[in-house]
Amino acid sequence: MAEGLASVVGSALGVGVRVEGLTRLSGGASRETWSFVVVPADGGPDRRLVLQRERAGNAATSQAMAVQAELLAAAVAAGVPVPTVVVADPDGVSLGAPAVVMDHVDGETIARRILRDDEYAAARDVLVAQAGAALAAVHRMDDAAVAATEAEDPVAQMRNLLDAFGEPHPAFELGLRWLERNRPAPRPATVVHGDFRMGNLIVGTDGIRAVLDWELAHRGDPIEDLGWFCVRAWRFGSPAVAGGVGSVQQLIDAYVAAGGAPVTVDEVRWWEALGTLRWGLICILQASVHLGGASRSVELAAIGRRTAENEEDLLEIVAGPSERVPAPAARPSAEVGAAPHDRPTAAELLDAVEEYLTEVRDGVPGRLGFHARVAANVVATVRREIELGPDQARLLDERLASLGISATGRAGEAELAAAIRRGDLDDRVDEVTDVVRATVRDKLAVSNPGYWERPL
Known part of the structure; x- marks a missing residue:
């Protein structure tokens, strides 16, 4: 090359x-x-x-x-x-x-460093204002460079994408029904960056130096960009909703002051919900690239299990916060095995592989070290699924039965997802939400057990 x-x-x-x-x-x-x-x-x-x-x-x-x-x-x-x-x-x-x-533009793109390191403390004080101003500038760009087609209905777009995957996700169906029923008034279409977030900004000690990754730019509702900036995944553990650096109102005030049209917090929240659903579907899409063989990658494979994080976040928006129960404590690895197999048990073998990958991660810089970290997380996920999976499958079937769903396992989830879409369970929406949320948290207990203990 x-x-x-x-x-x-x-x-x-x-x-x-x-x-x-x-x-x-x-x-x-x-x-x-x-x-x-x-x-x-x-x-x-x-x-x-x-x-x-x-x-x-x-x-x-x-x-x-x-x-x-x-x-x-x-x-x-x-x-x-x-x-x-x-x-x-x-x-x-x-x-x-x-x-x-x-x-090349000097600066940092790794969000966790920007949001935590002392070097960027002064930048954090101005980032939300700079983000609002940058988005106002994006939305006044000449749109000749993007397709001159009518902007697609965003809810229909997400529903069609979910259908294309052929996977049942009852949490996403609840989100789609909420989005359909709470639409804000449409706005005149502008250029939309489509991926404006922490991680796609080069930040120096003085703040934003460059906006990167324009591959998803399109014509659409400008508030999509503000909502996407607020999606929980792009806060990287920070309690500040707007990109991990400020409040939604601060983002709006800076956007309007730089020439953006007036916007309400509720509008941004709606687009945050849609962005959360979109990121969940992108996780499925990325995993499908690996599973289909187009690009075999442990990173892409791992992203598929992040879908549950977005299901959790979407339910927090559309159904409101709920009590957060800690993930079950892990059993000793020596107990996670079955006769006639000898020790090390399956869990102990996975522990050994995880420890090795952690050693590789700490000793290898750059991309290989990053992928070693991802691989270690995958091994830990597999270990938790071996331990928790059988009980979770039983609980899923019991929950489905409580809603009158006769099928079990994945077929039962498909039946529940279809019933939610048809509106058959609208009179039991709180009960349905509790069932769906419990299943999402079972998935998180395997893929990322500490996730719902982090700031919203």
């Missing part, structure tokens, strides 16, 4: 270049991100650049990369802080997949 980069970047700069330090960065479930330095043959100064390239199995097309380059130009014109585009390879002829090359 280095040769291809040297060719396309050299042509764009009008001088021969040599590529050095080509390094793949960690993260990125839908696109690969690489950093590198170009050294001009004429002795000019080195230049730090970043490559974004479509990942195998991603649904994005070559047109998406060409559109991203146009969007970044429109963003500059509207006053949105973005990296400078050096060159695009929309067909992937030179770089092996559709790609765009941009200038």
Whole structure:
């Protein structure tokens, strides 16, 4: 790939270049991100650049990369802080997949560092105001770079996507019915970034320096972006609802002060609910890329189990908070096994693998270390499912029966999901919510047992 980069970047700069330090960065479930330095043959100064390239199995097309380059130009014109585009390879002829090359922007993108490290304390004081101003600028961009099609109904879009997966998710059905019944008035369509959140912002000690990842930009309701910024997943454990850095009202005030249209907290909350549902469906989609073989990845596989987190968050929005019962304590690993098998038990073997992966994680930097951390979490998930799964399956069937659902297991969940969609259980919605919530928390007890103990 280095040769291809040297060719396309050299042509764009009008001088021969040599590529050095080509390094793949960690993260990125839908696109690969690489950093590198170009050294001009004429002795000019080195230049730090970043490559974004479509990942195998991603649904994005070559047109998406060409559109991203146009969007970044429109963003500059509207006053949105973005990296400078050096060159695009929309067909992937030179770089092996559709790609765009941009200038490197100094700063941090890892949200947990931004939200916790002392280095960014001053930035945290201004981030929510800067986010509101940046979104106001996004929403006044020229929309010529995005498809000039009528914005699709967002609730129907989510329902159709859920149906396409063929998986029953009663929690999402409850969310869809709430969203349908509590719609805010539609707004004139603007450019919507589609993924404006912590993790897609380059932040320095002075605050936001660049808005990244425009691959999901489209025409739509501008408040979608404000709601997405508030989704719990993008708070990374912070109690502050707006991106982990401020309140919803602070975000709205900054947005309006920078020229955005007036908006209510209830509107943002509705879009937060829809964004939570959307992120849950994206988790299913990412796992399907792995399961279908398009891109085998422990990261993508693990993301599938994060669906339950979004089910929990969506129920907290649409049904209100509920009592949080701690996850059951783990049994000693020596007891999690069955005859005729010898020790180590299955759980003890998994403990050993988890310990090894943790050692690898701590000793290997970058992407491999990140994936070792993910793999260790997967092993812990499997260990908990071996222990808790049989009792959880029995409890699920008992709960379904209490609602008059005759089928069991996954078939019973499908029957319940269909009944919720038809409205058959509307007169028992509180009871249904309790049943669905209990099952979601069983899933969380396996995939992420401490999740509902974190700040909302």
